[in-house]
Amino acid sequence: MRKKTKFLFLRISVILAFTVLAGRLWYVQVVMGSYYKQQADTSKIRLEPVQALRGIIYDQKGRQLVWNTPSWNVEIVPHGIPYARATSIYEQLAALLHNQPTAAEIARTVAANRWRDYAPALIKPNVSADVAMVIKQLHASLPGVRADPSSVRGYRWDPQDSLAHLLGYTVSIGPHTYAADRRLYPVEQFLNSDQVGSTGIEAQVDPYLHGINGTDQVEVDAGERPVRVLKKGTSIPGDNVYLTIDWKTQKQVAQDLSAALAQLHLRKGVAILEDVHTGKIISMVSLPSYNNDWFSNGISTKRYASLLQDPAHPLNDLAISGQYPPGSTFKVITAAAALGTGVADVNRYIDDTGYIKLCSVYDPATCRIFNGWQPGGLGSLNIVGALARSSDIYFYTVAGGNPNKDPNMPKIGGDRLASYARNMGLGSATGIDLPGEMSGLVPSKTWFNHLPVGPLRNPGETWHIGNDYNMAIGQGQNLATPLQMVNVAATIANGGTLLRPRVVDHITGTVIPQKGALRSPKVLEPFVPSIVRRNIISPASLALIQQGMHMSVTPLPYGTSWNVVDPRINAAGKTGTAEDSSGNGTPDAWWIGYAPFNHPQVAVCVLVPNANAEGAYVAAPIAHKVLEDYYHLAPLKKNWLVDVQQMLVPSAGGAQ
């Protein structure tokens, strides 16, 4: 070919190609235009979402803790609502649903869902089968309105609702949140009628529990109701979650704690059992609780308001979010600091005379008296005896010294004590796999002196020896959660390894969050003990602290944990009675410890906030019963509740 011919050929082929395209375009847009336009308007094949079943939650032994119960959702496909009849349809539907929601609310929901005109918008979850059947029969007068099968969560129940805080609950996303938060709930993964975890485990591992929704190809009628399924899409159920919790122990612990609280005419209480070697939480009860089925069935505003207004705040999980002064249970940390810094050793004896009187060096007439809990004093004690008998005087002296006796006496001091407390996991969240954990507070000299003047610090006030004293016995600004304290007990029991406590043992299934699904199920998240810090306390110090805690569990009149004495269990522990640092509550009763002393397995923490009673009288007998529950032992005493007494705490002085 000559050059000119070639270019003619090039030009002709360009013209030819676009002539072909233009011809086809003419056919599609002009000749067939009205046909396709009609197809667009009347295309009655829809992709119908199929909700995936949520994963199931089991306890440690494989007992099922939640169920998916079949239910009916009332939904509206906005496209199916004839414009002229919209108001009357909404009114008719609202009447059927007893004005929950009202016609105006339905109209708002439909408007919020207009951006996905063909997708069903959730109007009311979990209606009765009767209502669903009526809606199905009224399809002629209620175009666009549908009753679709779905499922709601049902939770294992016991009289104390002991699992509510742990499991949490789910709520429907709903068209409003769905439209507003497209980043959080992408349309490819979530339906507006999907249940998503709101608190507890349901929220914590929601991506695993959620599953993968499928899509059916469905033919719909003029009212956007499915007439027949053309092609079934597969949905993939969510993964199953196995907890470290033992449901039977949990139930029993809740029952005992509840009985003890009833005896005391109190409502709040916490009891936790933790495996000392792995950090697995065996039981974690926080009372008062609530029924999580109320939420999954769509809680009424009235009931929700009453939960929020309850002064005992049943929605709060005190075990992980309750922050209280740890009181004398903190003495195990002071003991570790005293031994670790060399301020004390087994041979250092301090005479507990019942009080320390400190007078100003400038004005000997200005004195302040720091009392121990035993007015007459406990006599001369070394660290083992001081822990066993909970000597305030001993721990005041090692923490802050006693300048009236000897200005150069060695002391731990506020900053060093704080760093030991932080090493033991106080002052920061433990990292348990539950939402809403609080971190507590560890004061220190440096921290205090840099505080702005406010409720915690007066103008001109600096950290002084009294702050050392208060801190040594877990008072002052000290705050800890029961979970942190049970973890302290576990750390002492296991030989000085701080573990991250966990409630999820493992997760099995096929759904990998954000990735997709496997062909066959497998263990996706196996439990691996997670170590935060090792060798926190030297073995020699640890042995003395363990001995002190063991000596605490001795009969009256020696140790303070006489209520836990039981040769079958052979526990070690520490009582605590903490004055409310805010000054407007009554003292809290604590007991932390572990068992058995020789081969520790389980750590315990019991807290009765605002018990207005000694830990020895209130928390210790509950802790004993909790340990009996754990070992499935018959009660040592027929009527153990008699031991639970409200021995009012004297207004001044230290604490056991």
Added chain:
Amino acid sequence: MKHWRNFDFQLLGIPAGLVMFGVFVLFAISRWPTSGVTISTPLHQALYASFGLALMLFLTNFDYRLLRSLAYPLFAGSLMLLGVVLALGHSANGAQRWINLGILPLQPSEPAKLLLVLALAKYFADRERTIESGSTVMLSLFFVLIPVAMVLAQPDLGTSAVLVAIWIGIALMAGVRLKHMAILGAVCAAALPLAWIGMGHVKRFQYMQTRLTIFLNPQQDPLGAGYNVIHSQITVGSGGFLGQHFQQGTQSQLGLLRVEDKDFIFSVIAEQIGFVGVLVLFAVFVVLLMRIARVSFMSGDSYGRLLASGILSMLMFQTFVNIGMNLGLMPVTGIPLPLISYGGSSIITTLASFGILQSILLRHQKLVFAPG
């Protein structure tokens, strides 16, 4: 010699105008709540396009004859990149086509098209004397078969077809004998049934077979594989004579069409601007392609002539196949609409090729006599 007065402003203005139109359409799509396209799509596209324009200006100034000596190393580099995609590229829409470079997910098959043009143009320009021999033709096939094999393995049927189209365009313009072309065509036709059977047996190629059968009968799976074939036509069709003018409630806003920012952007455009509007768009494309043909005609040497015809066949084939698949004329193959579809690698490569065209134009006159 470089003469800026030979700069073709139409070859700058038309691509720039089409890119801006594409960004506008992407912006309009991102405003529709049903689409999965967010505002970042048009913004990214504008960013990629400005990078492409910069590269275009650079290549305008760069003597295309130097590309002749760089052609083979560049082509080898693009083969290596294709190898990297196969080795570690990650999956998008069931195919491995991307290398993630952070800001720009690089799709090496896009630059590979242009680099194949450079290499083939050099190959044929170097062999003007032996162009009528069979061995020259046979050897040239290696240039195209290696990248075709690598792109097919991704698997990407559309891009492989573009590579073959580039070869046909350059070979014809270089003067390969029609008899040779006919023999090759016959061999391919004979191999088709074998390839068809082979496709059915290898899992990653089955999708191609599905797409080809669905093209013939989309109603076979109206909401699965045939979905886009049906919905793109419904979308185009409901545009009618005058279009919907980007108003509310149109077919493309229902969220029924998929990949509306890439492969099926033409359907969205056709629905919105209608038959009359699309004819104007076609006219713009025809003018643009004619201008490219003019570059080929004007070129002072055979390398420039073959470069321009390679670029022409690359862009024409892609435009034709993309629009054809939106109109149900061609099977769905995932080829972007040049200058308009969303995609950084595609837009940068296309704009770069316009730079090369300008470079050829600026240098086509060896001597210029000063006026007067």
